[in-house]
Amino acid sequence: MKKIMIQDMPNHVGETVKLGGWLANKRSSGKIAFLQLRDGSGFVQGVVVKADVPEEVFVTAKGLHQESSLYVVGEVTKDERSAFGFELQVKEIEVIAEANNYPITPKEHGIEFLMDNRHLWLRSRKQHAIMKVRNEIIRATYEFFNDNGFTKVDPPILTGSAPEGTSELFHTKYFDQDAYLSQSGQLYMEAAAMALGKVFSFGPTFRAEKSKTRRHLIEFWMIEPEMAFVEHDESLEVQEQYVSYIVQSVLENCKIELERLGRDTSKLEQIKAPFPRISYDDAIKLLHEKGFDDIEWGEDFGAPHETAIAEHYDKPVFITCYPVGIKPFYMQPHPDRDDVVLCADLIAPEGYGEIIGGSERVHDFELMKQRLREHDLDENAYAWYLDLREQGSVPHSGFGLGLERTVAWITGAEHVRESIPFPRLLNRLYP
RNA sequence: UCCGAAGUAGCUCAGUGGUAGAGCAUCCGGCUGUUAACCGGACGGUCGUAGGUUCGAGUCCUACCUUCGGAGCCA
Numbered sequence: 001m002k003k004i005m006i007q008d009m010p011n012h013v014g015e016t017v018k019l020g021g022w023l024a025n026k027r028s029s030g031k032i033a034f035l036q037l038r039d040g041s042g043f044v045q046g047v048v049v050k051a052d053v054p055e056e057v058f059v060t061a062k063g064l065h066q067e068s069s070l071y072v073v074g075e076v077t078k079d080e081r082s083a084f085g086f087e088l089q090v091k092e093i094e095v096i097a098e099a100n101n102y103p104i105t106p107k108e109h110g111i112e113f114l115m116d117n118r119h120l121w122l123r124s125r126k127q128h129a130i131m132k133v134r135n136e137i138i139r140a141t142y143e144f145f146n147d148n149g150f151t152k153v154d155p156p157i158l159t160g161s162a163p164e165g166t167s168e169l170f171h172t173k174y175f176d177q178d179a180y181l182s183q184s185g186q187l188y189m190e191a192a193a194m195a196l197g198k199v200f201s202f203g204p205t206f207r208a209e210k211s212k213t214r215r216h217l218i219e220f221w222m223i224e225p226e227m228a229f230v231e232h233d234e235s236l237e238v239q240e241q242y243v244s245y246i247v248q249s250v251l252e253n254c255k256i257e258l259e260r261l262g263r264d265t266s267k268l269e270q271i272k273a274p275f276p277r278i279s280y281d282d283a284i285k286l287l288h289e290k291g292f293d294d295i296e297w298g299e300d301f302g303a304p305h306e307t308a309i310a311e312h313y314d315k316p317v318f319i320t321c322y323p324v325g326i327k328p329f330y331m332q333p334h335p336d337r338d339d340v341v342l343c344a345d346l347i348a349p350e351g352y353g354e355i356i357g358g359s360e361r362v363h364d365f366e367l368m369k370q371r372l373r374e375h376d377l378d379e380n381a382y383a384w385y386l387d388l389r390e391q392g393s394v395p396h397s398g399f400g401l402g403l404e405r406t407v408a409w410i411t412g413a414e415h416v417r418e419s420i421p422f423p424r425l426l427n428r429l430y431p
Numbered sequence: 432u433c434c435g436a437a438g439u440a441g442c443u444c445a446g447u448g449g450u451a452g453a454g455c456a457u458c459c460g461g462c463u464g465u466u467a468a469c470c471g472g473a474c475g476g477u478c479g480u481a482g483g484u485u486c487g488a489g490u491c492c493u494a495c496c497u498u499c500g501g502a503g504c505c506a
Contacts, residue, residue, distance in 0.1 A: 025466090029464085105443090110442080110499085113443090210503095216504085300504090402506030
């Protein structure tokens, strides 16, 4: 007996096959039972007709509990009445293990209950679809950067010095030294770019911020490319090419998932480079025109401001050249003015907020020393970072893309907690 | 940390000072194409915790706890 996966069923129409799976749900009447089966690769309906099977098979089918694991043997048929297009005409059922009182019933549930049962919630259709899209974004990310001459480099997760103050870093011990969990691999990626040219990292990031919104996680995954000899405008081109690439990859390879999520794909189909750019100066003007009188030049945008700017466009939009005072020490000054820096945030449409932050980096040794002093940072802790500016420094740029925000945007999830398997949130370390 | 909302059956909720309720889940029965299937029955309660007001509190008051939504910060 050939054992197959649900996703391969279209290739086995008319054959009798064996499937291993779980019972997602069940409906039955006196003479027929419908088993909603899932095996990780997909969902399919198994049909058990009382008249066509031995008595004990029908009795077994009627008595199955939600999420019991089983092997089923049956014939693959094409059927328009099925959402998947195919069905399994079940002939045999072998129960592997019973499930008892599966808590996530077919009715609606509250978020606290679902988060407490996250280990089981992942089995449901919508969560399954989101994880598949997340995987496609990751796959497309590796493909894009590998195809464009980047080398993947893994920066450390445990770090000794605190790049930008310790308040938002998780503290731990490194034997008898203090250590912190990484909140960004950027500085290390700059060193890697000087060795390998174009590099990217993909790894976890930790922020001990007491943030409590639909856009924040305590632990999240970030993709951080860094490129030697690449200046600000060139970096923006890489960013828009990259974001377009992952969106188009999801559209092409996750059709079933996007449909199950009810995502409006017409909005995603428009996501093709180039993306619009608006300077910080013009963004402030735009906000004033829209009636926002709670922000002045020199202040950072809040979530309502970002959303208002994003609503002006039907693609992600770059907001460029922020005031030097609200950005980190390592950003390169604008060549024509000293009050703004060469940076850009990419704001996703539909209110999903900032998905990329990037900049050209300061590469001049003296300027970097000055910036460290201005930000009250310890030159000794940054000795190796400064050294990069003394040993054949070159112009270079980089950016960081937040994976979960990108997943949430592309899937239409209302909260980033659904875009990562086991979210770490304020007050949430279980399961 | 601040602002707002909510804690009643395993789950989702109703109950607005006078006998604790429904749907789902579970169990029993019915039904030949169901799509959160449907129909009948059974089982199921420290009403978040502690105090207070009242003849009487799930309901009113106070404090605390927890969660949700938003803000700030950021990706």
